[in-house]
Amino acid sequence: SQQGEEDPQALSIQEGENATMNCSYKTSINNLQWYRQNSGRGLVHLILIRSNEREKHSGRLRVTLDTSKKSSSLLITASRAADTASYFCATDATGSARQLTFGSGTQLTVLP
């Protein structure tokens, strides 16, 4: 498997429900970032969590990081149709000179 793999690959939920996406990685990291990409558009930065942090909140987003398991989760609460997008985790590995390694992403569809 590759650094920064997300699961599930696709997720379909009803508006108002919570969506949880997971990310696993292989190497030691400085931080882990989550990005969103709406169809055909650029990457929008959502949240960054440092390796010494365990949980972080931003609005309806909650990110957890477990460095012992090399995994992270992104929770979107009270989802909206506008949350429909692809979500990527990206890791900044220690010693990597700051390049990000992306996973293949989770396609989230929120049905109205």
Added chain:
Amino acid sequence: EAGVTQFPSHSVIEKGQTVTLRCDPISGHDNLYWYRRVMGKEIKFLLHFVKESKQDESGMPNNRFLAERTGGTYSTLKVQPAELEDSGVYFCASSRRSRGTDTQYFGPGTRLTVL
């Protein structure tokens, strides 16, 4: 504060032609990165500038790709000659700090189609 901008948004060229992509980072950001996503695969790192210097170009696929950042401001990525497998979306990102944890802000990308 203006975000990262990229030009053009789309480019369609024939195999063997040359294309130059441009990226303007956020003002004051010394770090500039190029990434690309081809054929629906993962977004892959290409290279990293710190000001005008190439810090890391380990992701550049071959010598048909040339990136420059003269003066440490905007950057160009030239593909010459373009091949079919170069089709994809090319993203540029910038960040402020060279050390420590820092957020990379991405541009909208340039969609390159090589026919």
